[in-house]
Amino acid sequence: MFNEVYDVIVVGGGHAGSEAAAAAANMGSKTLLITMNLQNIAQMSCNPAMGGIAKGQIVREIDALGGYSGIVSDTSAIQFKMLNKSKGPAMWSPRVQSDRMRFAEDWRMMLEQTKNLDFYQEMVAGLLVENHKIIGVKTSLGLKIKAKTVVLTNGTFLNGLIHIGDKSFGGGRAGEKAATGITEELVELGFESGRMKTGTPPRVDGRSLDFSKMTEQPGDEKPEKFSFLDVTKPLTKQRSCHMSYTSEKVHDLLREGFDRSPMFNGRIKSLGPRYCPSIEDKINRFADKDRHQLFVEPEGWNTCEYYINGFSTSLPEDVQFKALRSVVGFENVKFFRPGYAIEYDYFPPTQLKHTLETKLVEGLYFAGQINGTTGYEEAASQGLMAGINASLKVLEKDPFTLQRDEAYIGVLIDDLITKGTEEPYRMFTSRAEYRTLLRQDNADLRLTPKAYDLGIASEKRLKRMEEKHSKAADFVQFFKDTSVKPEEANPVLEEKNSSPVKQQDKMFKIFSRPNITIDDVRKFNAVENYIQENNLDNEVIEQTEIQVKYSGYIAKEKQNAYKLNRLEYVKIPSDFDYSKIKSMSFEAREKLKSIQPTSIAQASRISGVSPNDISVLLVYMGR
Template structure:
């Protein structure tokens, strides 16, 4: 294998690396996946769950594109919940608890069954670069492996440093050594690097917990699933999670160790994730709160190991243990291992193109935490896009970029490339200005045709999506065309305190009322008959209801997106001289020269570039 030149080498086999290798290989590129430990492919380093607010939408998008994360999650899930169901569909977010061991096993098996993927276990310690073009990688044994493109997905391993109280030691994850050499090679090439941190809570023995003192957190009564494909099914039975709380006593015990906390005594200087803070950070920042939620999550179907969600910490292990024993239900807790913080190298993502290819080295791609993101889902989506674009590049085909109005993945990558990040970036629905368009229910309608066109999503997936679209459109048209008489609909309207009708009207108009759901309309014979005769499934029914109820909002967002895309079409020449534009503000010039946006739309989203600066550029470009 060492004398073979690969099309794509993927370094690292976490969530980003696994999706990158799968995408690259499925697009026909010969792919080598290099990792320090083949037993830990797609390891869930932190919580045993996929999805959540905005993250669930990303997993659906990955699946719609033909990625593996949704299928693996469905096949290894132990609980499923649709979050934010009480809000509008733009906010609905699927989340699944996974069996940690089976998740990693399923990923490995799927990758092994993917043609064009080779595997190699060793640390990559350097890059082979010739005249600004990537030529391959060098391993710690001095072996050189050649390729036309390289995707770096190093996670927390680049010069990783683990902190537990006043102890610190090198490592990329508990029990695994750090990776060295790559950062140094990149800095020599002119890359700017930085440090970030993240943390994880203790893992405990479920046999030592008293669940009777906690609140049960069951899954949905009728669970859904992530994948749009028919290779997975919803769960038939689920495992419960539980919830308990910290207390004033717990906080006091934790404070006793603050002087030995690497976060407070200056040992950790890098920035951690704001939206997933450690327990000591929560106590410090929210001093007025006398308790915080703790979610107790099983690590799998059969294991007794539990994840203590909400108790992430890098305090000394004896402080962690003493404080956790004061949490209700944890009085006799036994540790599997303590929580810890980890610092690692990242590279500000403004050094990348929208394809995730680096601006400095041709054929070199970054994906995942190396770009300053946090979370499995954010990493996996970047891996997917980097793998796609690496394969397209070696095949000399056009690049593939998702816009902000096309996918959360597009929002994520555009935010990183255009704005950069100085703290671990996490996706939220609020980051997407077109979230009514970017729902979890329609990811296949948005993305499967595009993915099939570039050679990733299968024909079977495309046909399945087209059938769903056709059935949904036809059902919406049924409601537009079909009238209902007052004597049929009024009893239903009265039951929900909605104003009654005096004459017949189209069902679409009735259905559009906020308090009239499809469940009410199914009581009408013509609707019931249509559903039964056309054998409509849950996905089609959900899609139809959303299209009827939110048609006004959807049309408005589409119009706004079309306006934005007009600026997207105005390209900025690669060597554009911003110094020639005397009317540009000094800050705008500095930012534009550093980030080098490719379109006026991207330029307008750079912090420090004002609408007047965009007007100046429009005039200069003859618009």
């Protein structure tokens, strides 16, 4: 069946695997996607949503780099929201509620229409390795499929164990079996492995809920979209979410099951995501709070299934049911399926290079939850980068990496391989020191030229980006060149309680005032005429407003990034012997030897390596 040698084999068809397969195939590599169930490609295992705080920026970056997540998020969206709109643009984060079934279907259709991509349904049970180099995979049926590179994106399936109360059973997701064999082989090859935990809430029948007792959460009045391409359109109709709350009574009912909770009786020993705790964990950790928010999210356009965001749990199913029936609006709730926790194997990501290639086995890449991350978006971005680099390796081209000032994806990967993680890693805007540069609105300006050079972004995409950049730059210049008279400016300024001008002034100066928005300056005839004459869309107008109002902050952050990035170019030889530097702390020597940083900048970000250690290292390198 498989006589040819593939350029890239991707193991696993989740968000990471789907992006990896698409990227490799679009770069011209002969690619095979192997997954245990082809019906579940890009399955939304947990919440039916894409994006959110920092995650929305990642989806925009994936789209700018030629990935599929942004397009599929648009085609399957049932609601759009731009979060944090009351804050500065560095914090704005797009998010969509998705139609879960349509999301997976659209991903499958896009992959099937991708050239150079083959599919095969079976479990990969082992790897083929010769002289520390990957040469293929072994399947559960005994097939040996050869490849030049392999990308592992196993999600929660590696020795997955599902917990509901005092019941435990093997599985990678509810209703699906776990994957076995790979962890044991990797450990035998010298890899360090660990266990992590994540969870999911119950899904319920929306027909049994009383939404009149809940708070409606509609989408934005003027919804936007994720993809920078014009192949998708903003939503013209949306489905609402709803919000309710737990209560002291609910908490008391949940506490009745704590003695049977695998989290509290010791059966679950691994750590779960700190920023997405289970409901029992929230009650235990935040005992002073008498209620917690629950977001009631529809799973699609037409289904009556609802996801209860905020009620993730592994308590016994009878406890889940009794407690949820005491939530306002849930008095007659019927379950589709109970919540559960799942433990799975992961591999500390300090064992990887910036390309996501493993240090121990050449040509083997890890992406997604196998690296200790949580979230569709984090997984998809890793898959994209792993697929790109696996293809580049086959083509014998230089690897592709992103710096911390270039993308949230760069922050994510650098955090993982430099600092590692002992709990499921989730991206936040606070993790990015250059978040003013890494906004969701300019992801295409930052990354599309790079994607075009790699061959995964079309010329049409590049030209659209260049047109947006050019139009925004021209509009900014218009504000710098054009003056407005006091009699036209002051009525607008007075409306906003802003100091009037006494003489003719440049529009740029007036527009730069904190409380003056684009809607205010559009009241000036010259501005509205310019917009109409040049047919400017909302994307260009928004980009212009950000450039005008935040130009000082952006320039300052670019300068800071330039200063710090000088250390990125001070490379450390791969065979550098840290043990000979006796004046460096023992912890620093051990950490540097283990992680093998490629630059002084990366070395400085390793936990346990002090500024003094870096100074000593620079001296030994003759700097």
